Amino acid sequence: MDQAALETPVDQLSSTLQSVFGYRTFREGQREVIEQICAGQDCLVIMPTGGGKSLCYQLPALVLPGLTVVVSPLISLMKDQVDSLIQTGVSAAYLNSSQPREESLQVLQKMRYGELKLLYVSPERLLQASFIDRLHELNVSLFAIDEAHCISQWGHDFRPEYAALGQLRQQFPYVPIMALTATADKATRADICERLTITPHSLLTSFDRPNIRYTVAEKLNAANQLRQFIAAQNGTSGIVYCSSRRRVDEVAERLRLQGHQAEAYHAGKTQEERADVQDRFLKDQLDIVVATVAFGMGINKSNVRYVVHYDIPKSVEAYYQETGRAGRDGLDSEALMLFDPADIGRVRHLIEQSEPGPQQQVEFHKLNTMAAFAEAQTCRRQVLLHYFDEPANQACGNCDICLDPPKKYNGIQDAQKVLSCIYRIGQRFGINHLIEVLRGSKSASVIERGHDKLSTWGIGKEKSHEHWLSVIRQLIHLGLANQDITRGSSVTLNPSARAVLKGEVELLLAEPRIVIQTTKRRSTNPRAPLNYDRKLFARLKLLRRTLAEELDVPPYLVFNDATLAEMAAILPTSPGEMLAVNGVGERKLERFGGEFLDEIADYLAQG
Numbered sequence: 001m002d003q004a005a006l007e008t009p010v011d012q013l014s015s016t017l018q019s020v021f022g023y024r025t026f027r028e029g030q031r032e033v034i035e036q037i038c039a040g041q042d043c044l045v046i047m048p049t050g051g052g053k054s055l056c057y058q059l060p061a062l063v064l065p066g067l068t069v070v071v072s073p074l075i076s077l078m079k080d081q082v083d084s085l086i087q088t089g090v091s092a093a094y095l096n097s098s099q100p101r102e103e104s105l106q107v108l109q110k111m112r113y114g115e116l117k118l119l120y121v122s123p124e125r126l127l128q129a130s131f132i133d134r135l136h137e138l139n140v141s142l143f144a145i146d147e148a149h150c151i152s153q154w155g156h157d158f159r160p161e162y163a164a165l166g167q168l169r170q171q172f173p174y175v176p177i178m179a180l181t182a183t184a185d186k187a188t189r190a191d192i193c194e195r196l197t198i199t200p201h202s203l204l205t206s207f208d209r210p211n212i213r214y215t216v217a218e219k220l221n222a223a224n225q226l227r228q229f230i231a232a233q234n235g236t237s238g239i240v241y242c243s244s245r246r247r248v249d250e251v252a253e254r255l256r257l258q259g260h261q262a263e264a265y266h267a268g269k270t271q272e273e274r275a276d277v278q279d280r281f282l283k284d285q286l287d288i289v290v291a292t293v294a295f296g297m298g299i300n301k302s303n304v305r306y307v308v309h310y311d312i313p314k315s316v317e318a319y320y321q322e323t324g325r326a327g328r329d330g331l332d333s334e335a336l337m338l339f340d341p342a343d344i345g346r347v348r349h350l351i352e353q354s355e356p357g358p359q360q361q362v363e364f365h366k367l368n369t370m371a372a373f374a375e376a377q378t379c380r381r382q383v384l385l386h387y388f389d390e391p392a393n394q395a396c397g398n399c400d401i402c403l404d405p406p407k408k409y410n411g412i413q414d415a416q417k418v419l420s421c422i423y424r425i426g427q428r429f430g431i432n433h434l435i436e437v438l439r440g441s442k443s444a445s446v447i448e449r450g451h452d453k454l455s456t457w458g459i460g461k462e463k464s465h466e467h468w469l470s471v472i473r474q475l476i477h478l479g480l481a482n483q484d485i486t487r488g489s490s491v492t493l494n495p496s497a498r499a500v501l502k503g504e505v506e507l508l509l510a511e512p513r514i515v516i517q518t519t520k521r522r523s524t525n526p527r528a529p530l531n532y533d534r535k536l537f538a539r540l541k542l543l544r545r546t547l548a549e550e551l552d553v554p555p556y557l558v559f560n561d562a563t564l565a566e567m568a569a570i571l572p573t574s575p576g577e578m579l580a581v582n583g584v585g586e587r588k589l590e591r592f593g594g595e596f597l598d599e600i601a602d603y604l605a606q607g
């Protein structure tokens with residue numbers, strides 16, 4: 001590579017990083033990949049959500065002479081990124097189907113006269129022949145393809161319109177291409193490069209998000225478990241993912257009845273309704289959004305403190321991407337998944353309805369690996385990182401398995417009670433009826449069948465429904481019993497149950513976890529100051545919200561929580577000291593610095 005070709009842009013990189021984006025230093029790998037793209041080299045960037053992917057093309061866009069075209073699959077994400085860039089003084093715009101014609105024409109005019117540095121478009125719009133013709137008339141410096149896993153058939157969200165982006169190399173052979181994603185295993189990465197016909201400089205940073213605590217809890221009483229978990233979050237922002245629109249609506253309604261500011265977000269809502277929910281969530285006027293897993297939100301909100309999966313996702317990639325919407329500011333966050341093994345069967349049945357072929361096999365494989373993650377008895381973070389081909393030899397100390405290792409107990413008596421009851425009721429009934437008999441229920445279904453006369457009726461009355469549900473699932477998982485989907489999910493005995501019933505073997509079971517642990521840990525993340533002044537932080541958040549409401553923008557576009565926490569830690573009292581805070585650039589200092597310096601000075605004067 002010609003070193004002279006690098007000199008001019010490299011000289012500008014650090015100053016642009018500080019003056020526009022407000023950061024003192026690059027994160028791992030960012031400078032190198034930016035230098036490469038400025039020199040005309042194609043690049044593949046794999047970084048976790050919140051890891052700084054967008055800077056890898058936004059900064060070159062300001063240094064390079066022409067237009068940077070960014071391909072994005074989600075209207076909501078385009079708008080969010082453009083709003084954020086405009087707040088920092090960058091000339092950016094988007095083109096999508098939600099815009100009025102007049103607005104689109106204004107954007108096209110700005111393109112024509114060289115008044116834009118970044119333009120966000122959907123793949124469908126980009127590949128229209130008329131749009132390609134427009135781009136040929138302009139000086140295009142870079143194509144950045146966000147969510148590039150959508151290109152690959154091995155990715156978890158394959159989209160044919162994304163696969164067609166391979167045309168770009170033929171149409172613009174001398175324009176560098178940058179493909180970016182947070183979620184791509186080795187096969188997906190290779191497929192992206194092949195389809196785009198690029199031999200790129202690759203930046204593959206760690207997939208680890210150390211500030212996110214991963215918890216998987218057995219789904220025993222989901223509504224109550226969710227209520228307890230959210231109550232412990234103290235009104236912070238969160239997203240709850242569900243597998244169906246009906247469940248999204250039910251969960252959102254239940255949360256509202258419990259006094260939370262919560263709304264539903266799914267494809268059954270109108271475009272206006274979805275835009276309103278998104279806007280209110282971004283502006284901190286909503287605490288919780290309940291959304292469908294399949295639809296995805298594309299929300300670039302930095303202060304989401306928790307993500308809950310009410311149902312199991314279809315793949316580890318989807319889980320990683322969705323949990324990654326928490327803690328983008330680097331502060332401590334929670335990822336909770338409620339797991340019912342029966343959900344695996346339901347999702348598998350849905351996949352079976354799709355067209356047989358390679359894509360169906362990919363979906364089966366990804367579901368199986370997701371089930372293995374949910375059922376793992378080893379560190380969650382190690383399982384996640386190994387999936388993405390990243391070595392992780394030590395347990396993380398910040399997941400449910402590490403913080404509260406599964407406790408075992410001698411489960412032979414519990415198992416004998418369950419297996420005997422399955423036999424007594426004729427191996428013809430489902431789990432709920434089995435538990436009713438065990439616990440001595442006098443429900444109509446038990447009495448009508450005469451199951452209250454059985455010797456096993458009531459032998460488990462001293463333990464809860466949730467306890468027996470966990471035990472039965474473990475016995476099924478251990479192969480002692482089976483749930484026959486072809487016979488109304490009735491529970492049947494396997495031959496291996498005989499040795500347990502006769503007491504010929506030992507049996508250790510995991511103690512059911514009825515309550516989800518939410519104890520807080522001390523952060524080890526250097527981006528989250530441990531010693532910041534909480535009272536000042538609260539005042540700065542209030543000031544931020546006031547300024548954001550005046551400007552009609554989301555509060556985090558003024559400053560994110562991590563920047564406010566750093567202000568409350570180092571207590572800047574001059575413009576120079578304020579510029580030393582991560583996230584404060586010259587434009588934001590000019591726009592907001594005075595108000596925040598006044599607030600800090602007033603707080604310090606009050607002692």
